[in-house]
Amino acid sequence: MSKPESPSLGINMLGATEATEEVLKKFRQLISSAKDVWGLLEALDYLEASLAARPFSAPLINASRELLTVIAHGEYDNIPRLKELVEENVEKLLRRMIEETEAAAEIAARRLENGDTVLTHSYSRSVLRTIEKAVAMGKTIRVIVAESRPVLDGIEMAKALTKLEIDVTLIVDSAMRFMAREATKALIGADAVTADGSIIARTGAGLLALAANESRVRVIVVAGTYKFYPETVYGLMVESPALQEEIVPESHKKLGIKGYAPLFEFVPPHLIDALATEKGLIAPEAVPLLVKEEFGEWPPRLESLEKLFTKAREELKKIGAKPS
Structure with a gap:
């Protein structure tokens, strides 16, 4: 393909x-x-x-x-x-x-404990609101943010978090496994929650989830049900948008070096501990039940x-x- x-x-x-x-x-x-x-x-x-x-x-x-x-x-x-x-x-x-x-972030914030170190990446309003709410509850939270190349929206996330006057550490993506051992929770936003409880998120979410699982850190995805993607029950053949020549230095292009940086990826449900939605904290396996509740039948x-x-x-x- x-x-x-x-x-x-x-x-x-x-x-x-x-x-x-x-x-x-x-x-x-x-x-x-x-x-x-x-x-x-x-x-x-x-x-x-x-x-x-x-x-x-x-x-x-x-x-x-x-x-x-x-x-x-x-x-x-x-x-x-x-x-x-x-x-x-x-x-x-x-x-x-x-x-x-707001409701999903409230649910997720209540799962954070005073003194937690949160590992995240990319920019997600849902994750940002979760941390903002946890801080408003009086909890002391430290956040480790991966930069999220090639878009570097993790840097924007780190900037937004500094307004909370909390401890924020920006790391390169390749350091996620190394830094996961310092984390006590991992939070991920999502572009979509698929029919089997997988998520589609900014590339790097999979690496974060793998690193967190290896370090026995709970992975919570913060996503309202407006991000549920029921059509994926029949499969999904669309490929991720990607950057190509944009990531290759000019001097390297002359050598015929090509670039490829997909912007989104799938994270399977076995790497996700829970989904924080406005309806509560659910297991990925419960997604079909919520979809049936929304559309009246399964598959919709x-x-x-x-x-x-x-x-x-x-x-x-x-x-x-x-x-x-």
């Missing part, structure tokens, strides 16, 4: 929640400012391109499905009404992400995004064809 082309980093620079918020707000702005059906179709093109840029982002996938369902099957007969529906649903989705992130029957995009475009064209 060939490696994917290097993406423009764009939303891949952000955490999963921040990336989804940015896309939703931009999509809302494009819909709101559209002067005709062609403007609305351009908004759909933007949403589709964003999904292609970050194909593992369950928050973005789930939010897109809800918005596309509104457009493809919604009750509207003119553009102003459609704009109202999109505005209402974007607000609802943004509010849900905030509420579930969901209309594909490809079909929803097609139907949404057809509905918009019908609106455009109506006499003004």
Whole structure:
């Protein structure tokens, strides 16, 4: 299987929640400012391109499905009404992400003990809010943060943590195994929680989980259920976005050296001790139960995004064809 082309980093620079918020707000702005059906179709093109840029982002996938369902099957007969529906649903989705992130972080924070040393990597709002809440509870927490190459968003995480006036140590990714022996807990954010309880996260999460398991350190993934990715019950063939020539020094490119740095990876459930969600602390094996609770059946029957995009475009064209 060939490696994917290097993406423009764009939303891949952000955490999963921040990336989804940015896309939703931009999509809302494009819909709101559209002067005709062609403007609305351009908004759909933007949403589709964003999904292609970050194909593992369950928050973005789930939010897109809800918005596309509104457009493809919604009750509207003119553009102003459609704009109202999109505005209402974007607000609802943004509010849900905030509420579930806060609740999941609260659950995880209560599992941290005074004096804990937390090992983490990359930038995750869910993990950041967990530590912020633990500190607000009066707990003394030390954090070890891996830099998370090639994006280096672990450095941004370390900066954010310093505002809490706690002990923060930034390490290179290759030192995670060495430093795991100093940790008492490991926290990971996620782009997605798959049907079998695996997670998809920034590359390096697997190394962190392996190192933590070797050192008998509990691994807790902080993720609201808006990050659950039920379609993965049927498998997932999409490859991770990756950087290629961007990571190779110019002097080395002349020697014909190629680069490859995947931005996301799978972490299997046997390396995860628990998932902290807004519904409580659960074992990875319990994910199907929560998915069934959310969708009413297991496995869930969901209309594909490809079909929803097609139907949404057809509905918009019908609106455009109506006499003004």
